Every structure is written in C-alpha cells, then in structure tokens.
Amino acid sequence: MNANSFASVCSGITHEALTHLFDLSDVTLPFLGYRKAMPMYQIVRLEGEGNYTIFHFSDGTRLMVSITLKKLTSRLAPSVFARPHKKNVVNMLYLEESNPTHQQLTVKLTNGDRIGVSRRKASDFFHQLEGFRQKVLELVA
Numbered sequence: 001m002n003a004n005s006f007a008s009v010c011s012g013i014t015h016e017a018l019t020h021l022f023d024l025s026d027v028t029l030p031f032l033g034y035r036k037a038m039p040m041y042q043i044v045r046l047e048g049e050g051n052y053t054i055f056h057f058s059d060g061t062r063l064m065v066s067i068t069l070k071k072l073t074s075r076l077a078p079s080v081f082a083r084p085h086k087k088n089v090v091n092m093l094y095l096e097e098s099n100p101t102h103q104q105l106t107v108k109l110t111n112g113d114r115i116g117v118s119r120r121k122a123s124d125f126f127h128q129l130e131g132f133r134q135k136v137l138e139l140v141a
Contacts, residue, residue, distance in 0.1 A: 021139055022080045022093075027072070029055075029065050038063075040080070044111050046072060046089040056111065058094070079132065084117040084125045092132045100126050 019025070019041055026037035038055070047054040048069035055063040065072075073081070073089055083089045084107060098107045105117035117125055 022077055024077050024080060027075050029063075030067070031065075040077060040091075041093070043076075043081075043091050044094045044109055045091060045113065045115065046076075048087045056113070058111070060111065079135070082125055082128050082132075084115055084121060086118065088115050090115060092129060095129070098126070098129060 019039075024040040026039050027043075028035050028037050042058045044056045044058055046069060047056065049064075051068055052064050052066055053069050053072050055065070057063070069087070069089060073083060076089065080092055081089050082092055090107065090109065094110045096108045096110050099105065100117075100122070105119065105122050106114050107117060108114050
C-alpha cells in the first residue's frame, strides 16, 4: 500500500459522509462524575497502558481514560478500527502506509506515529486492511 492510499482518498470525503458510510457514531467515555460523547472519526488510534487507554485524536490531543483497551474495542466500529498489536488499535481512515514485509511489520499513521504489527495478528490485520481498502475504493468510485 502506498502513501496515498487512504489519507488522500478519505480526505476528499466529509466527516458526515464517513460517519454515515461506516457507522461511526460517538463513543461515550467516563469522566469524573459524568460521561462525554467523543466522535469516532476524530480518533486516530488508541494505546493501552495497563488498565488505562490513551486516545490519540486527529488534532494532536491525547486523553487517558480508565477503561481497558479490550473493553473499548468492543465499543468501536469494527469496519474501521483494527488491532495490529495487543497494545494498539488504529483507525484505518488515518493510515498513511503499511509495510507488510517479514523483516518489519509496521503501519504509519497520518500523524507520524509508526505502529508495529505483531506476527500473530499480521495475517488477520492485513486481510482486514485489504477488505477496508476495497470498500473505500468502491465508495469513492
């Protein structure tokens, strides 16, 4: 997959259209004494840190919540979010490039983060990525 695959194709689609096409509703997160809805299309990736999860958003901000990555994964849209490693979940709309060689299994996100893909999850992850790529190309065409 080259650097122009998702970043340039998805940038021409409005957030409302992406939300509708991929069922990207808001995800509700707990805060002290209240809950707040966060738009899924703004999430670039989630990073697990023990019993906490760090959200990385498209505007560069980060947010830590006290929910495990496993619990949050079940709340996200499975057609857009993939788990390349036990510590990370990525939003495939923000993928810039992937490197599926056996020496270095990695993906690069539009914010510059490079995420490793575990050998055990590589086959499933790249299969899911290819299915997502086909769906995006069908929607744009």
